[in-house]
Amino acid sequence: MKTDRAFPFTIVIGDDAGESTRIPDGYRHIYLDYGNHLCVREELFSYVKNLFKDKENIDLTFGWQDILAEAKIEEKVEDITAAYRKQKEEDEKFTKVLAELNQNPEYRRRILENKDGIEGMLAVLKEFSGIEMDFLELKQFGLRQQGIL
Structure with missing residues (x-):
């Protein structure tokens, strides 16, 4: 290719x-x-x-x-497809939330001033969006966005 x-x-x-x-x-x-x-x-x-x-x-x-x-993949196609589409829909919603948050100067300031690493960033995310996520979930999201997962 x-x-x-x-x-x-x-x-x-x-x-x-x-x-x-x-x-x-x-x-x-x-x-x-x-x-x-x-x-x-x-x-x-x-x-x-x-x-x-x-x-x-x-x-x-x-x-x-x-x-x-x-x-027996033929028996699982519908379930696999439904799970994929649900995850894709959730990823699209999260992408929109991140885009909105990145327009918020206070959110950006707090992220940039964060001294607690990824855990601190995830705490700021939860505070501003209500989304609770751990590092593994964030990493998997990133890999899906890159087409690796």
Whole structure:
């Protein structure tokens, strides 16, 4: 893909002047080795990626269908999708709250003057928004915003 870096001894098909692989909107890809990629709906990506995390490359390349079948993913699609959409909705609300807070000079002053690290920042967040969150939740939010989770 255009956004991927080519490593030494990599064969690149297509370039800026030609056609390159494109992943459809709403999908992400998982590299399966030997140049193979599995396109997965965005809602299912984390779940599938987690299923594959401890598998050998050879098992992924030639057995990804069996791995998904053994996990009975077809029975879980609706629940996984609903949980993903709920989390995305909550993240969008939190993003709006943060944008509003960042317009508040008193909030910004308190954050900048904070001497208690992340715990102090989270306390200021709670005071100004009523949102109670721990470091892990904030970190996961940040990773989701970056598309890592």
